[in-house]
Structures are given as structure tokens and as C-alpha cells.
Amino acid sequence: MNKTKPLTVRVSRYDPATDDAPRYETYTVDANEGARVLHVLHAIHDDLDPSLSYRYCCGSGQCGSCAVRVNGEPALACMKEAEDGMTVEPLNLPVIKDLTVDLAPLLDRLAAPATAADAQLPTKEEIEAIKPLRDCIECLSCVSECPAIKVAEFLGPTHMRQEMRIALDPRCTDDRIEKAIEEGLFTCTTCQRCVQVCPKEIRTPGKAIEKLREIANRKGLTLPRHVEVANLVRDTGRSVVRTEATFLEQVPEVIEPDAPVRGEVGFFVGCMYNGRVPQNALDMIEVMKRNGIRVIVPHDQVCCGSPLIRTGQTWVLEALKKKNIAAFESRGIATVMTMCAGCGSTLKNDYDTPFEVKDVSEILTEYGIEPPAKLDLRATYHDPCHLLRGQGISAQPRELLRMAVKEFVEMPNQCCGAGGGVRSGLPEEAAALGKLRDEEIRKTGAEIVVTICPFCEFHISENTDRPVKNICSVLLEGYREKDRRKGH
């Protein structure tokens, strides 16, 4: 009844006391049908090599002892199904031995709440608010992957989760917000990597970090640069200062395509493409024109509010939301297209819109585009956090890019450091993360870096010597090249 099959796996072995560096060992074991990674580790330990060290206890996803990386991604060994050919490595944390990492020092730093001696039972509403933050099994997968920790003084996502759990609990008497700031509250780029790897799907950036930043804001503890941005939004409806003619100033409300009309979208431009890098948005318009997509650009749209939400300054938010929704709804627009990953993620996740919101890469791949000429370049793609994790979009930009360049090379994904107000608030941290991106870019040997987020474009280009381009600009170049080759 119970079938077994042979599995060959690669396991990282390392004893810091005796080895200079980790090495991989390959093992083949007989695994039962449905075996988890943990059962494969048991088989290796019991039958092949008793010196293999790994941690586990409950075997049912409840204790958080067993997190490892399987094919590079954190997973609970006891829950993740074993696969032939998989590679098992420790989390990116200090290794004690093999797959066992040093959790205790990090766990010790989770905040301990002080409760009043006569603390009363919270109400149902209060309990329900805390519960989602309480599902954490302290596996520290999130901490092991957080980019901010690599370059800044930051305890970690789950430590912020714990701070918010305390802040929400009426029984906890001490005001810990300054502590949370000391622990690195403002260093988080809101890249959502912690959510992606959390086995309990805890939404720490949205449910804890941004909320703690709101508390900090009410106490007047917001970073000065962030306050400036909020004031600018309040006064101008925009989060960047006007330095040149804006996108909205340069285009009419309705932009008819050159080709026969195949579709129509409303365009939510966002502050960066409007005021800082309008050329990229103008390039996008050319691509739309060529592909028969009518673009409607309401001129009364304003900042989406993302810079305010991420930094905990939500007091102007409602007015912005109202204005933006009305701008598109009043024109009867069914699909709103964003080009800025941050705006897209905000409209999709923080707004309740009467229209559908799609990223430009979704629009272009759904309609299908005229193939551009392939540029004679080796290109790599940087996944913007708010596109990859905020909107779950990774295939579409690659599909487009493959059409536009001769060679496409992947690089490991990591936040560039531009998000979450870190670029403005903690520029040194942002630059350090940007440098880490540059290192990966160099490894790929790519001649250009392509992405679809104005913050990433701007920030990465400051930290690398390769040109950083928006996907629409690359497509447009491809069309121009095509025309040139045709001898137009």
C-alpha cells in the first residue's frame, strides 16, 4: 500500500568549528510516497550519515524549528514535500552545524510585554485585531531573508510583528514605540519578502510595520524627510517637486492610437513618472499607440498615497483616494493601467476601486503586441518588489523583454533599497542595498538592466554603471530599430 521511491538530494554540510566553508553532499534515499523534506533528512541521518545536524520537533508545522532553504527558498522541512534533485541548505542565518542555525539569540530579542497586575480581558475586537500577528511560529524565515538586516541595524520583521502585537494589546502598559524605532522600524523597505517566505503568511509590513509607523507619526516621531514628503502631498497633491514639464502637462486627456483601436485603458501615472522621469511614460504612450490601445489620462489625478502609507502618514490618504477614484470613475473607465509598481500595488491592495487595476506589463501581454526588433544586447531584469510580491507579476515583464533583446539573463531577486521611504529617509541604507544589486548585475554580465518601476529605475541607476531602462523604453527602441532596419 505504501510506495517508496528513490530520491537524490544535495545537502549543505558545514561545521564552523572545523570547516572553512560549507560543502554539498549528495545522498540517495528511499522515500515513502508523500514524504516531506524532514523525512528525507531523517533517512539520511538514520541510514547514511548520523553526523547530519538539523532541527525539528513537532513534525506538523507548529513549532517553527525546522525551517531550511529548499532550492533556495525558505520552507518548513516538516511540511514541504520532498522532491527528487532538491537542494537543502540552512536558512541565511549563522550556522551552528549543517542545517541547524542559531535561533536563540534572535528569539531572545523578541520584545517581552509588560502587563498591568490588574490587566483585564480585552474585548473581542481587540483580540481579533491581535490574532493575525499571533500565528507566528518564530521560524525566523522572514529574518533570514530580510534585505534591510543585511545593511542596516534592524532586528527583523518578526520583531516588528511582536512590537505591533504589544502595541495592539490594551493589557500592555509600556509605550514601546521609541524602542521599535531603535530596533529599526524605519529601515524596512516594505519589499514584502518576509511575507513571501512566511509559512503562516503573516503580513508583517502592512499589518505591523506600517501600523507602527502610524503610531510613530502620531507621536511626532516620523523621519523629517518623510514629513516633508507628506507636507508636499498635502500642498501639491504630488510627492515630488515639479522641476520640468510634467507628463500630464505634455499629453492630452485622450491619446488615440496610430493603429486601429483594439482596446482602451485609463492611465494612472503616479508622481515619479509625472514629475521626475516623464520620458519613460511618454515612451509607454508610443508603445500603446503602435499597438492600438487608446489611453485616457484624467488630468485631475493625484498621488496614490503610497509614500504616505509606507511611512505611516495616513492622515491625508482618504482625500487622495476619493479624488483618484472619482477621476477614473467619472470618465467611465473600466481598466486602469499603472506603470509604477508602487502605485499599482497601492491601488490593488490599499484601495477599494470600482474599476480593475492592471500593470502595463499585464496590459501589453494580454492584448499581445507587435514584435519589436531584437536589440543586440544582453539584458537582465530587476523584479520591483511591489510588482513581484505586491502584485504577483513576474512572467509578463520577462515575456516582453525576451521579445525585445537578443539575450536575457536572470539574476537573483532582492529589493534595491528604494522602497518604504528608505531612499529618502535613510539614504545610506538605500545606497548599500543598491550596491548589492550592482554586484548581482555585474555577475550577470548584462549590458542593460530592465525594470518597471520608476523608484527602482532611478535608484539602481545611481548605484550601477549599466544603463537602467524601463521595459516600455526598451520596446520603443526595438520598434525604432525595426523601422530603421526596414529602411523607413
Next chain:
Amino acid sequence: MHADDVVRCHVLVIGSGGAGARAAVEAAAYGETVMISKTLIGKGGCTTMAEGGYNAVLRELDGCPMHVEDTLRGGAFLNDTALVDALVTEAPARMADLVRWGAVFDVTDDGQVAQRPFGGQRFPRTCYAGDRTGHEMMMTLAERLRASPVEHLQEMTVIELLRDGDRVSGAVALDRRGEMVVICADATVLATGGGTQVYDISTNSAAGTGDGYALGYRAGAELVDMEMVQFHPTGAVYPYDARGRLITEAVRGEGGILVNAAGERFMHRYDPDRMELSTRDVVARAIATEVLEGRGTVHGGVYLDVTHLSPETIEERLPIMLEQFLQFGVDIRTQPMEVAPTAHHLMGGLRITPEATTTIPGLFACGEVTGGVHGANRLGGNALADTQVFGKRAGESAGRAPVRAHSVDIAQVDAQYDRLDAFFEGTAPPSTITDRLKLAMWRDAGIFRTGAGLRSLAATLTELSAEKPKASGPANLLECCTVENMLVLSSLIVSGALLRRESRGAHVRTDLETAWPPEASPFGHTYQSIRGKGIEGVRP
């Protein structure tokens, strides 16, 4: 052995589960307290895994006498009434402690701790935090301990208790690398939890190897009712490697029904009044009988079905079950679960007084490692309450113990070095011994037992005990000690089962007629220590 390898403290707590952590919180008020555990706090033992809930009398309509009676009836009247009284009367106050310290239990609309029905109880008195109740308790206790002066030695495993004359005076432990650590204490609290890992199919965490029973036994303590092993009726049957994983009783509490492969809701044939909410022993035997008589599923279980509940109810009340089954490819909102009994809890253990003293001076005990509280069958929800009530009592009693001069008996430490050295000369990889042990225990000391089966099992245990566990390196010494502990525990279970010539609660001897209802049984506790064993009461 260097003098600086010795840790000295007033109270040593062994185990950081619900009972140990609660004991340490309490003991810290009396003097320097060290808590040592095999695992990281919150990451080991069974408290973290407890899903269903915590029993406490909190409502006007409920009452302590009713909770006492339910507990005694569930326990087939083998419980120590003084222990039951302490459990029931203090469970609410210990619940209040947790709430005061910040525990996030579910709350009703009118602002009371929410309670759900659990098997064998006439009032819905099981408090819960979704289906992660034990985890919530552990997080709360860990938060409390982080703010306390308790020193925590994590991932260090006690391999033997130290004695000073007839007193327990501390312990010898091994760290992760197999280095020895000696701890001297005025008082020692044993809170090492349960041990159903000696069975092939078990709900317990990997730490549930029964170390504490063996440590206590070897140090001279008396244990009672070791034959009383609770088989939880609903363990997972698939995938094979995750067999035994608990399907919480809350599934039945929330309305889940049991159906055999023929589609029949069979509980009416076993307990028509309480049906699925009957006590665990009854439901476990019912499922085992269905399977034995050929009405089981291909995986050797029966169906547990909640598809008649709304998806929202399932998502809100049973989120962990939903998530776990989804990972194994079953959506319990639309598909039934497959379940079969699994070894869950040891009701027997060290004999304690209501003050949590054991039969040897200097040693206190609390939690699953103790016996007498739950009699012959534990009610769901009573074990978590047990950890808090007796954890506090043990911490307090240990804290109050007089301060003494510590001296380490080098001979005892040397004996441990000799024991460990021998493992390097061993011949049998530990897992080969435990694999055989688990299968033999499941076959002959399981839900249905016979004298002949138990005697042949005893012979197997003797054989296995003669094998020499082999340590390939220092880090494997611990596994060898664990095998020894598992063998001691198994022998205690088997001799208890042979001593008890009746069926009672979780203990069923199919080769004997039991001519009395449990309340009229002529027998009391079985008891075992290195000085001897027997059964209380007179042979009829």
C-alpha cells in the same frame, strides 16, 4: 570535570513546555532559577502542539463539582481525588494568570473567555485560542520568561538526575555537541512531558521520548499507572511519514462526524448518547473496531467529515487543520479527512502529592510526566490545565525548598562518563533499536492488549535492551541515552499492563473478563519503582 562546568542554582527546572515554563516563572520569585530543556522554548515538547483547549470552570451554569465528576468518570475513577480537586479548583485562576500576562485567547461577544464543547464533558468548558491554544500558552509563557531573571539552558538534555544520599540534588546534561554539563540545585522540578514516541504511531513531538519517566525511575521515584496510555481516536493516516499526526478533538467538538468506508455514521453502535463526543477511549476503540472488522478505508482509517459546516466556520475555528490538510492535498471544506487512532498521552507517571512533591526528596514534578491526575483516561483540555495548575504548584514547592550546601559526587559524574564512553563501543545504530521498539509496542501494548502479547513484548524489550546503541560521534551520544530511556519507559508500560488484570479506561485486556464497572473496581493504582512493583487494592 572542571569545577567551572558546574551550574549552581536554587531551583532547576527540567523542561520548558507548559508545565516547566510555568514552574520556572513561579520558582523565580524564590531564588535563582535555571530552566534546562532539550529544545528551544516554544519549539519543543507537546504543549506547543496542543490545539484544542484548556478546561476551566468559568461560567455560572458550570460548576467545579461537575468538572470533578466529568474528570473522574472520564478517568474511570482511577484518578487521585486530591489531585483532581486541585486541578479543577485552580484551573480558572491559572487561566486568569495567562490572560493577565497577555495570552490571546478567543473571547465571546459579551467579553468572556470563549469556551467550546469537548468530549466527555457535560458543559462546554474548553477555553481556546483558535486551534493553536497550546502555542498561545507557550508564547505567553515565553514572553513572561524573557522578562524574568530565569536562566535558560536551551538545547541541553538531562541524561541523569544527581543524588545526594536519597535526595535529588541536580542533574547531568549533554549539550548539542555531546559535552557534559553538571547542574546542582536545592530543588529539581521534572517537567519533561510525555513519551508516546515509543509507539509506531504517535501524536507526540520528537521530544516525547519519555526521558522524565526513566530519569525519575532510575533516581528511585515511584511511578503509577504506567499502563494507562491514551490513544487519540483521530490521527492522520496519510502521508505515511506523517501518520499519527493529531487531528484535534476540536474537529468533533465543532460538529465533525465519523463515517466508515460503507458510509455509515457508526458511533451510534458504541455510544448512542454522546456519539462523536464520547470519551477518547470509547471513540478510539470504536474506530479500531470498524477498521479491524473490515469497514475501514484503504489507508486503514475511517472518515472524519466537516463538509456540512460552512467554509467560514472551518476557516475561523479550524485554521490549522485546514492549512495542514491543504498541504497534504485535502481540502477539508469539501473533502473528508481519513483518521485512525494514534498514541497520544501517558496518564501514568511520577506519583505526586497536590504540592507536586514526588516520592523522593528534592524532586518535584508537574505536567504529563506525573501520574494520578487523569486516572485511566484523560479528558481533552485537562492536560493544558494540568500544566498550569501543577506547574505553579511545583515551582512554588521547589522555590520554598531549603537552601543547601551543594557538593557534586564525582563518582556519579564518572559513572555518566563511563556510560557515554560505552556508546562509542556500541554496535546498533539507535534508530534500528527504536524502529523495532515502536512496532512491537504498537502491536502488543496498543489499544487492545492480552497477557500473552504483553509477555512476548516484555521478552522483546529484554532483547532490545541487550543491544548496545552505537554513537558514531559525540553529537550522537544523546540519541543513545534516548534509546535507553525509551526502553525503560516501554518496560514500565508493559509491566503496568501486566499488573492490571482488568479493562479500565484506556487499558483494555481482551483476554480478561472485567466483571465490574470502573467505579466498583477492586483495584487502585499500579505502582513501580526500583524497589518493587504492584497494584493497589485486593484481588477479588
